[in-house]
Amino acid sequence: xxxxxxxxxxxxxxxxxSGQEKLSKAKVLVIGAGGLGCPVLQNLAAAGVGxxxxxxxxxxxxxxxxxxFLYSMNDVGSKKVTVAKEVVFxxxxxxxxxVYPKYxxxxxxxxxxxxxxxxxxxxxxNATRYLINDIALVKNIPMVYASIHKFExxxxxxxxxxxxxxxxxxxxxxxxxxxxxCNDSGVLGVLPNMLGVMQTNEVLKIILGIGVxxxxxxxxxxxLNNYFQTIDFSGNEIEKEKGIQNGLAVLNQxxxxxxxxxxxxxxxxxxxxxxxxxxxxxxxxxxPKLEIENIYHIPLAQLDDxxxxxxxxxxxxxxxxxxNRSKLTGDYLIKNGFANVHHLSxxxxxxxxxxx
Numbered sequence: 001x002x003x004x005x006x007x008x009x010x011x012x013x014x015x016x017x018s019g020q021e022k023l024s025k026a027k028v029l030v031i032g033a034g035g036l037g038c039p040v041l042q043n044l045a046a047a048g049v050g051x052x053x054x055x056x057x058x059x060x061x062x063x064x065x066x067x068x069f070l071y072s073m074n075d076v077g078s079k080k081v082t083v084a085k086e087v088v089f090x091x092x093x094x095x096x097x098x099v100y101p102k103y104x105x106x107x108x109x110x111x112x113x114x115x116x117x118x119x120x121x122x123x124x125x126n127a128t129r130y131l132i133n134d135i136a137l138v139k140n141i142p143m144v145y146a147s148i149h150k151f152e153x154x155x156x157x158x159x160x161x162x163x164x165x166x167x168x169x170x171x172x173x174x175x176x177x178x179x180x181x182c183n184d185s186g187v188l189g190v191l192p193n194m195l196g197v198m199q200t201n202e203v204l205k206i207i208l209g210i211g212v213x214x215x216x217x218x219x220x221x222x223x224l225n226n227y228f229q230t231i232d233f234s235g236n237e238i239e240k241e242k243g244i245q246n247g248l249a250v251l252n253q254x255x256x257x258x259x260x261x262x263x264x265x266x267x268x269x270x271x272x273x274x275x276x277x278x279x280x281x282x283x284x285x286x287x288p289k290l291e292i293e294n295i296y297h298i299p300l301a302q303l304d305d306x307x308x309x310x311x312x313x314x315x316x317x318x319x320x321x322x323x324n325r326s327k328l329t330g331d332y333l334i335k336n337g338f339a340n341v342h343h344l345s346x347x348x349x350x351x352x353x354x355x356x
Contacts, residue, residue, distance in 0.1 A: 029112070038068045045097075154221070267351070320348070
């Protein structure tokens with residue numbers, strides 16, 4: 001760490017040498033290297049954040065240059081992440097920069113996020129923001145958000161210390177998915193640079209553990225009249241759960257996790273493990289009943305409510321009369337983010353053949 005470079009920052013009692021060391025060890029992922037991403041990258045590097053990832057599949061266009069100050073006319077047509085890395089590295093060679101010249105998608109999300117501790121959302125479409133939110137929820141890391149429109153911008157921090165999520169503030173809808181970006185409506189060039197600097201400020205506070213983070217707060221700014229407003233908002237457990245389910249469903253798809261099949265013999269062994277959640281999904285009138293302490297009798301109509309209190313990595317074993325309903329139900333749970341689901345092959349009929 002070059003102490004002279006950061007001398008004025010280290011002089012702050014809230015930071016000091018120990019704080020600067022925290023910054024040098026920090027790992028921050030910036031998704032989007034456009035109007036918001038450029039100032040975020042410049043200011044993270046200037047502050048000495050030691051490990052920065054940059055995700056963007058776009059190339060530089062001339063129309064970017066009035067607001068994306070990392071780039072020049074000579075860079076038009078080049079990959080944004082390639083040029084951004086070169087410029088930021090010249091700014092501060094101490095920083096380790098990893099680039100991902102691709103768009104952030106459900107196929108590559110978990111691989112890219114890896115062991116980063118903060119995600120900075122510098123994108124311009126809501127579908128990607130929902131994905132970032134859901135991945136951040138599963139990884140239990142904060143998402144520093146900003147968006148811009150014409151002369152206005154907004155800023156918040158989601159998933160911070162179990163705080164509200166992006167979905168808590170903006171519940172998903174087709175209208176939001178189709179919302180316009182600056183390519184459609186235009187933007188004042190200085191606006192994303194102001195919001196990007198404010199995003200960086202939130203990142204630094206999170207890393208250093210200082211100040212008040214915009215957790216459960218939405219900051220609104222209007223550049224035409226210099227109007228600032230901060231709005232408080234609360235978490236929504238239903239929306240949080242939806243985000244976690246979606247994130248785990250993405251992870252399960254990547255890992256190709258499928259429904260496990262358990263034989264009658266193995267089922268009897270699994271019954272002795274009290275950490276397993278064994279569920280009889282048959283209706284109350286179906287017989288014979290297995291009156292065993294470790295078995296929950298939950299008909300299908302009540303299953304969703306019952307599972308709200310079950311951790312999604314818990315081992316769940318389903319059974320029905322002949323195995324058909326438990327298989328379909330198990331597939332449903334896998335698609336909804338449960339990662340360790342099994343069912344009894346041929347249902348309780350397989351146990352009857354063993355005179356159980």
